[in-house]
Amino acid sequence: MKILVKAPNWLGDAVMSLPALQALREMQPDARLGVLTRRALADLYRAAIADEILPYDGALSAVKIAREGRWDAALILPRSFASALMIFGARIPRRIGYRGEGRSFMLTDAIPRARSLLRTHRVHYYHHLLKALGEPPAPKPPRLRLPPEAVAWALDRMGDAEWIGINPGATYGKAKQWYPERFIETARRLKRRAVVVGGPAEADLGARVAGEIEGALNLAGRTDLLQLAAVIARCRLFITNDTGPMHVADAVGTPIVAVFGPTDPVTTPPFGERHTLVRRDLECSPCLKRECPLGHHECMKRIGVDDVVRACERWLT
Ligand code: SF4
Incomplete structure (x- = not known):
């Protein structure tokens, strides 16, 4: 199983996505995990937890890079139309993300975004998406391993x-x-x-x-x-x-x-x-x-x- 995570674009959101990655690693210890991220945030994910970091400079390069990896499933953390489009364009068979923003047709697992979810900590918001893949362990605070x-x-x-x-x-x-x-x-x-x-x-x-x-x-x-x-x-x-x-x-x-x-x-x-x-x-x-x-x-x-x-x-x- 190869799972690609489309990372958020801002530094703070990227840090708040780390607990979801950690939980995903615990859920799928044998899976190969990749992170598709803006180049500026690649080092952050390198210092956290992922087998493969795929930095990109623009949407077109993101599609190309993601397609080449032949991933089985993708977890789309940002709620933007553009992030869903990247993963859809990369032809990844299973595409998990929140519905809304006119992008549900590009997702195989369009997860409802309950109002209560929007009122929880962003860490929980990202973590909730993992439920499409099973029962995740509770999120732990983000941690970086400094080189x-x-x-x-x-x-x-x-x-x-x-x-x-x-x-x-x-x-x-x-x-x-x-x-x-x-x-x-x-x-x-x-x-x-x-x-x-x-x-x-x-x-x-x-x-x-x-x-x-x-x-x-x-x-x-x-x-x-x-x-x-x-x-x-x-x-x-x-x-x-x-x-x-x-x-x-x-x-x-x-x-x-x-x-x-x-x-x-x-x-x-x-x-x-x-x-x-x-x-x-x-x-x-x-x-x-x-x-x-x-x-x-x-x-x-x-x-x-x-x-x-x-x-x-x-x-x-
Ligand atoms: S509207 Fe209120 S909360 Fe918003 S910036 Fe102005 S003072 Fe601050």
Whole structure:
């Protein structure tokens, strides 16, 4: 049996898909598991669990690569039309995915997406699809096995000091972003060495934030994915917006203080236990928008430095 998993496209979703892969491995210990993924996320799956990683750069290459593998079944984790089309185009005989988005005709197992399922953690949402293949074991928190080169890279830059990680960016949209000056003030008040991280698009923001914190190390835009994970793994605490790196922290076991504004505290918080969410329960939240539709961003404005420092101190004492 050869089973291909079509991976989600965002870093956070990719981390939240790891428990489903782990459970699939336990259900089908003799099957060959492959993951069809955007190239940018290939290393993440390499550090998790799969026999074969199939990175692609565009939809057409994804179809070609998936077709060549002669897979028996595919599990389509994203709910998009495009992901179902890739697997359909690859002529994989059994195609399992959620119905909806006008794509049911491309699936052999079109799984109903109950409203209650949309209100569960994303880990459970992905995991539920496995039921098409049998009774899966309960999902375990995501885990990454860091390669020694990434661990050595982080050690080389950070040594054995005690660090707090600061992740002030949010790739998905401005509304998810707490204010850089509040991250700076939080780091100053915690009086620990700070390492600032982020993706390539956040290099300028990272430099600005790190430049305002005495002794801070700026690695924003200067790591690959597994180096980022290794840096976060060396931190005693990770202070972050609701982003992909937050889920990476979850997967390497670093405690997290996450500032949540317009995003959903039920479906996308870290899956593990070691985290504190700081948020305000407003009538308009969670709106899940990239920009505040009301123009005031109160969900973030009302979260003060005191709130975040208090949450951090609980993990640091
Ligand atoms: S509508 Fe509400 S939840 Fe959404 S961004 Fe604005 S203040 Fe935040």
